[in-house]
Amino acid sequence: MKKIINKPEDVVHEMLKGLQDSRPETIGLIPEKRIVYRKDPYLNKVAIISGSGSGHEPDQAFYVGRGMLDAACAGPVFAAPTLDAIVDAARMVDKGMGVLFLVKNYTGDRAYFEMASEMLEFEGGPSVDTVIINDDVAVKDSTFTAGRRGVAGAIFVYKIVGAKSEEGANLGELKGLAYRVNDNVRTMGFALKPCTTPEKGSPTFDLGPQEIEVGVGLHGEPGRERTTYKRANTIIKTLTDAVLEDLPFSGGDEVALMVNGLGGTPIGELYIAAGITHDILKNKHIRVHKTYVNNYCTSLDMEGCSVSLLRLNEDFKRLLAYPVDIPISYF
Amino acid sequence: MKKIINKPEDVVHEMLKGLQDSRPETIGLIPEKRIVYRKDPYLNKVAIISGSGSGHEPDQAFYVGRGMLDAACAGPVFAAPTLDAIVDAARMVDKGMGVLFLVKNYTGDRAYFEMASEMLEFEGGPSVDTVIINDDVAVKDSTFTAGRRGVAGAIFVYKIVGAKSEEGANLGELKGLAYRVNDNVRTMGFALKPCTTPEKGSPTFDLGPQEIEVGVGLHGEPGRERTTYKRANTIIKTLTDAVLEDLPFSGGDEVALMVNGLGGTPIGELYIAAGITHDILKNKHIRVHKTYVNNYCTSLDMEGCSVSLLRLNEDFKRLLAYPVDIPISYF
Numbered sequence: 001m002k003k004i005i006n007k008p009e010d011v012v013h014e015m016l017k018g019l020q021d022s023r024p025e026t027i028g029l030i031p032e033k034r035i036v037y038r039k040d041p042y043l044n045k046v047a048i049i050s051g052s053g054s055g056h057e058p059d060q061a062f063y064v065g066r067g068m069l070d071a072a073c074a075g076p077v078f079a080a081p082t083l084d085a086i087v088d089a090a091r092m093v094d095k096g097m098g099v100l101f102l103v104k105n106y107t108g109d110r111a112y113f114e115m116a117s118e119m120l121e122f123e124g125g126p127s128v129d130t131v132i133i134n135d136d137v138a139v140k141d142s143t144f145t146a147g148r149r150g151v152a153g154a155i156f157v158y159k160i161v162g163a164k165s166e167e168g169a170n171l172g173e174l175k176g177l178a179y180r181v182n183d184n185v186r187t188m189g190f191a192l193k194p195c196t197t198p199e200k201g202s203p204t205f206d207l208g209p210q211e212i213e214v215g216v217g218l219h220g221e222p223g224r225e226r227t228t229y230k231r232a233n234t235i236i237k238t239l240t241d242a243v244l245e246d247l248p249f250s251g252g253d254e255v256a257l258m259v260n261g262l263g264g265t266p267i268g269e270l271y272i273a274a275g276i277t278h279d280i281l282k283n284k285h286i287r288v289h290k291t292y293v294n295n296y297c298t299s300l301d302m303e304g305c306s307v308s309l310l311r312l313n314e315d316f317k318r319l320l321a322y323p324v325d326i327p328i329s330y331f
Numbered sequence: 332m333k334k335i336i337n338k339p340e341d342v343v344h345e346m347l348k349g350l351q352d353s354r355p356e357t358i359g360l361i362p363e364k365r366i367v368y369r370k371d372p373y374l375n376k377v378a379i380i381s382g383s384g385s386g387h388e389p390d391q392a393f394y395v396g397r398g399m400l401d402a403a404c405a406g407p408v409f410a411a412p413t414l415d416a417i418v419d420a421a422r423m424v425d426k427g428m429g430v431l432f433l434v435k436n437y438t439g440d441r442a443y444f445e446m447a448s449e450m451l452e453f454e455g456g457p458s459v460d461t462v463i464i465n466d467d468v469a470v471k472d473s474t475f476t477a478g479r480r481g482v483a484g485a486i487f488v489y490k491i492v493g494a495k496s497e498e499g500a501n502l503g504e505l506k507g508l509a510y511r512v513n514d515n516v517r518t519m520g521f522a523l524k525p526c527t528t529p530e531k532g533s534p535t536f537d538l539g540p541q542e543i544e545v546g547v548g549l550h551g552e553p554g555r556e557r558t559t560y561k562r563a564n565t566i567i568k569t570l571t572d573a574v575l576e577d578l579p580f581s582g583g584d585e586v587a588l589m590v591n592g593l594g595g596t597p598i599g600e601l602y603i604a605a606g607i608t609h610d611i612l613k614n615k616h617i618r619v620h621k622t623y624v625n626n627y628c629t630s631l632d633m634e635g636c637s638v639s640l641l642r643l644n645e646d647f648k649r650l651l652a653y654p655v656d657i658p659i660s661y662f
Contacts, residue, residue: 004566004567005562015602021609232334232337276345279352303595
């Protein structure tokens, strides 16, 4: 295993340290609890928190900032954050208007966020509510979930709900909005190559030199089908069709398209995928309002991508365009 | 070879098509010449053009837009753009105030941009000037260059010069500014794993499972040393020290730091590198004004990163902060 790391057990701490070093004005860090939080002052808004195992960067720590998350709880690589970190983060960022947890659907993450809610309720606050994100159409249940997995569609939920929180919406309104975004977003991905976790030092699953995993999960868990490598037109059509059929999306819909790299795929290949999806959508008279192409929700160095579609309304469009000030950026 | 591509010979065209599909309001494309240009109207500014072989995305096509480049000429993967594309691009984006070519130092690119300048001069316009970027401290000459190579430091040149062009500076002023940025930026990178070009289908060079290439070039060309894999603290110190010693940078300097991924390295590892560099700079009393961590100038799916430092003045700081509207972004 060759990676830009020191000891495998220090990977998450050193990454979060680098994050805070790089954005000292806006990002606070409690290293021993792996809590990343907004340092810029804010008031009169519900606090938005997400969290999960590390290894999906920029999800979630790099989305902390004005217009998105107010804190992120990072677990060890591919393992849930701790109960006390979630509880502490909620207390820290609450400004008296309550806290909304946005949690991708994985059994471990759900359990800890649920326990944190109960503990906060028992101890008298802050008020907390939780929305579970489950946009992955690939499989009904999986290695790490009962029900569908939460994947890259979560980024649309953070973005839209984070923007609305800046506008002063209350906890109930934000919870409803988060459900509506989740109800209107669908995703499916595939892997060309598996990822290697630092602790294990070898791939999380085996893929032959001519095999791909269609519908792969964010930890390398199995998808719909292990099949032979095919050219981009075929693979991307499989993903896009699965997404389209699920909601279902139909002619006349206006959508946001996200082509999300899984960590090890160059941006040029993601844009090839975006071009293919645009053609498919055009043929179906589905209008793309905005296209998002980048690494948004990854699986360490996994190669491959996912395709997400979010069915839009005027409210979603406005909130997607709301400015953000988050660590992940170019300039 | 498993990549998200169709036919290897169509990779660049399909990528640029995906780019235009994704940003139809702001990005124009002349597919047969691989010219990417700004569609939003602008006047009273010198036009800024860059170009080189493809495979370094987001460099350069994805930097076309307000505040950076007015056009980019993309060659085939790792091969220079054509003469007629450069000439056409210059004519297309000139608004009567002339055109500045910003070219990374590679023999092929230099030759075609130079011929384009001569042809435009011979044919009576537009006025053109050229600045060659050569920020890579790794080697004096290389496989593809006489003199030092141009690498990720080029992005600081585009950014600062592009911003100044929006403020209405003339061609001579912008040329001088481009030289000053180039004079104050230094870079060195390393590879953990080589890249695979679509046409060749196999790695551009061989690296053993425990080897790294220190000072690697953007096409996999050799650097300073082929050595054994070391932990991040050691590798990143080697890069940072080489950069610091070259200018040299010294205590009291204020810098912009760029940790640039080479295409296949996850963002989390780049932030580990950023944290290490911050510590080295702090010990030397060099102040980091702003940190840039992402894939800025890549080598297809190569794994590894480069470290760039730009010595700042108030003018550079202001121009780095100038807003951009370019295709590569998150939201």
